[in-house]
Amino acid sequence: MKTLWLAAHFPMLGFEVHRCAAAPDDARKAAVLIEANRVVQANLLAQEVGIEVGMTLATAQSIATGIDHFVRDEAAEHKRLALLGLVGYRFSSQVSIAPPAGLLIEASGSLRLFNNLPAFAEQLAVRLRQQGHETRIAAADTPLAALLLARSGLDGLPGDVQTALRRVPLANADFSPRTLERLENMGFRSFEALLRLPAAELAQRFEPAVVECLARLTGRKPDPRAFIKPPEKFRSAVHLLESVSEKDALLFPMRRLATELARWLAARSFGTELLIWEFQTLRGASARQVVRFADPTRNSAAFLALSKLRLERAELPQEVMSIVLRADLTTPFTPPDTDLFARRNGSSASCAELVDQLIARLGTEAVRVLAICDDHRPERAWTSMPPGGNARRSERVSSAVANRRPLWLLDAPKPVAVAQFELLAGPERIETGWWDGGKCRDYFVAVSAAGAQCWLFCSRQGAGDERWFLHGYFG
Amino acid sequence: MAARVEQLLDANAEPGAELWRARDFARVVAGQRSSGIATGFADLDAALFERGWPRAGLMELLSDAAGLGELRLLTPALVMLSATENRWIAWVDPPFVPYAPALEAAGIDLGKLLLIRPEGEREAVWALEQALKTGACSAALGWLPEAGLDFSTLRRLAIAARQGGAWATLFRPAHAARRASGAELRLRLSPLPPLPPLPSERLHVEIVKRPGGWPLAGIEVGFAEPSDAAMLAREEPTPAQAACGGASE
Known part of the structure; x- marks a missing residue:
């Protein structure tokens, strides 16, 4: 199957990580991003007054007094990209992060779901913009081509990619500054000229990276990408406006978290066997309650019912201000086999449910199953263990048992x-x-x-x- | 007058007749559908409504001393349930350790036993009720503190047992017989002296309350020679083991 790549480029990511919570008015102010005291990026307003990349901060401030400046935070950018990757994960299971400010999404697999490519790209752009990022999206047959098109702000659609690529400035490729300078000195400004040259001749004159880049760009050489994996841990919190001391009052925000977790699990075909609730007070005291399930579960009603049982016998701090729900142990979920004509009683699901309920209220130690040990001493010939473990079947009939x-x-x-x-x-x-x-x-x-x-x-x-x-x- | 009554009774003496005498309870019950859980003791089956333990209901075993034979009385039914039903058999707060090797030797599937040790009477009642009403247990045995068992609690447990299709058994001291209970079947157990020369074990069962009948005393339950019972429960005892088991008694 032919692959189709969508690339999203976030040109203002460097600024956006700094002002995610700030007012949108900030975008209307001239601002620069600095790294090692030199401007690495200037926004449109700053460019209009004549600030250029490479200037020192002092120069920029002398040109436009009171200009906003942010120190580039590469770690934060990377973190944000990873988050945006999760947004992209809604659209395809093959999402790759392309630092410094790009995202690659393999689209052919889920194209039918969105009818056509423009609709797909549009929805993706809307989702990403909702996260507060300026987004440019481009599509191409190879990931690198899509990425370069997006970086150049070109709207290349497949078929037309070759033409569009010719307008991509070389500066947008990840060449080293030395190579870029050499290419520029030789008169190459865009990929148009470069693509027309025979590869063998190019390889003689430039470092391998250039040929490599061109081969990947045109698809002559495979361009494998590492796809993101969504985290397998869930954590979500609710912060209350007023402190709550009654357990019943906690159930309402807890229901919200349980529903959120159930959706999170359903989206990943996962179930969880362990819930961790944390109840925190304003003063920093916190109480943890662990709820266990015998089988992987992803039903919010079951989460809530067991958590409620657990809470009934738990000591909670007074004046809870925030509730955190974590699910650490997530396992692939297989829905239980249900029989249309199954009897109401005695399904294995209700057996597991009973064990869960008992454990939640009485504690792990209070619910056991019995098993036999190979020991001739009477008091050591048996043992008890939590239900659900593999009880060892003892087939032997030793003389000790025959008595x-x-x-x-x-x-x-x-x-x-x-x-x-x-x-x-x-x-x-x-x-x-x-x-x-x-x-x-x-x-x-x-x-x-x-x-x-x-x-x-x-x-x-x-x-x-x-x-x-x-x-x-x-x- | 008396002669005419006798005449009427004679005319209807055979089974299936329209007139029946209340003292022929066993005969009448024999005609009923036998939907209970067979106790494994013919005399007892005959005396019980539906010819066995209640499949969905609460019963009480009243006795003053532990170990009189209350478990062996239930063992045949538990063996049957553990073999045919894929549900738990819950033991709520038993006074001693249910001894796994002996239970398995008796033929009970250990994997179906669920041992619950709640703390306090409220938790114990809750655990038993939960086990009964969820329908996840085919049987539940409960040793609950007497203080927690008022009439409404017993009634609730009986309803839970019916709702969940579970056979619930409560073990209570003999004096509890004087107090009203929502259990449909109540039996008082007392020991019988062993019969010389064979130390065969017997148990005297007195029905304090039963559906479809009135109290009845004098049912004698004899347990089979224990080693034989253990041997029967196993599939293929080798002669050597049978001999060994027999010799130890």
């Missing part, structure tokens, strides 16, 4: 007087671990005075010193 075991086991053996019991069967000798300093035990089945069948053991400390313990009921 009778009680259904109830006491947490710790209880010392008893053997006279109160009537022994029925036994003994069964079980060696405890010598490495734990244990003694061997002789187990008996006995009936207590109350009529319950018990599991007793006799532990011999030494000759004649017998101690009896109750270890379980047969229930």
Whole structure:
């Protein structure tokens, strides 16, 4: 399939990162961007009064007193570009950032969705401008061509690209200043002349970058781009106008955040297993509440229902001013298989839901499943674990299990007087671990005075010193 | 007069007749659809409405001592549920540790058991009610503090059990029989002395309340020879293991 690239160029990005929150009037003032005390970019008003790139700040200020100046912040520009890349991600899954101020979007994949290219470009431009950036958009068959066209402010549409490219000034390409100077000295002003020259001759006279650039420009050589990946962590905050102390009042802003998260997850086909709520006060104190799910979830109602349960037993600071919702553990979401004729009860979804609800209110430790351990000692032959883990299936039938075991086991053996019991069967000798300093035990089945069948053991400390313990009921 | 009554009764003695005598409860129930969960004890099945434990409802087991045989009474039904239903069997705050090796030996699928340990009576009632009404449990066993079980709570639990299609069992002390309860079935358990010479285990079950009948005492439940029961639950016991199990008793 033929690729089609849209490039967005943000000519004023350097200014815009500084004044994103400022009033729009600022754009009507002359301003310059400086780097190492020299002007690297001047806005239209500044250019009109005669300020040029390369001047020192002092010169610029002497030409136009009171001119605004901003120090170029490359890191902030890069960060903003990454954000704009996410905006572009709405339009295509193949979005690449082209520093210093460009964005590349592969459009052929989603062209049908927008009917045609002009509509696509228009919608993209509207979205990017909504973010407060002056945007120029161009389309071409190769990413580099699209980028150069956008930088030059040319409206190249595919088919017409070759003609449009000829008007692209060489200064817009990423050539080194030395190469640019040489090209200029030889009389090359635009790509028009350069494209007409035989490649072999060019390669002899210029550095490889020039030939490389031309090959990528025309598509003779592939131009792979690194596509952005949207972050897999979610964080959003709501700042309240008035402090809130009641838990019920918190639910409303929480619902907004939960809905936002659900949408965020749905857009990425993700679900989350872990929500982190942070409740912050004006004084900086904050409380964290973690909500866990057994399965990846992306349903805002489920988020809210469990969070509400969690909140009920949580201690929150007084006067909460802001609420932050984070979802760190996101995993690809597969919708549960639902059967049209499934029974209402007993679906695996409701089983997982129950576990989630119980954990949210009672805590992780309070909800367990049982499993068997390979150990001959009675109290170590079982274990409990949180639900959802892979319970190891024990297929063996060891002699220890073949003997009778009680259904109830006491947490710790209880010392008893053997006279109160009537022994029925036994003994069964079980060696405890010598490495734990244990003694061997002789187990008996006995009936207590109350009529319950018990599991007793006799532990011999030494000759004649017998101690009896109750270890379980047969229930 | 009395003669005519006798005559009428004789005429309608055979099953299916239009007139039935209340003392023939078992016979009448036998004609009903058997939609309950089979208890695994024929005498008990015969005495219970729908011939088994309630499939969606609350019942109470009243006994003063732990370990009388209350779990073994339920085991056959739990084995059946864990094998046929893909839902949890919840244990809410049991007094001791349900011992996994013994449960598995009895044939219960451990993967279906959910052990819930709430703190405090309010949480315990909430957890049991939640387990019942979500429909995620085929059965729920609850050992709730007596203080939290007033009539309205019991009624709520009974409704939750019906709503979620769950068999709920509450374990309560014997004196709770005097207090009104929303449970549809209430059984009092008491031990029977072992019968010499075989130490076979027996349990006396007294029905305090049941649907479709009146209180009934004197049902004797005998548990099968334990090693046999354990062997039966397993698929293919080898002769060596069977011998070993038998020898230990």
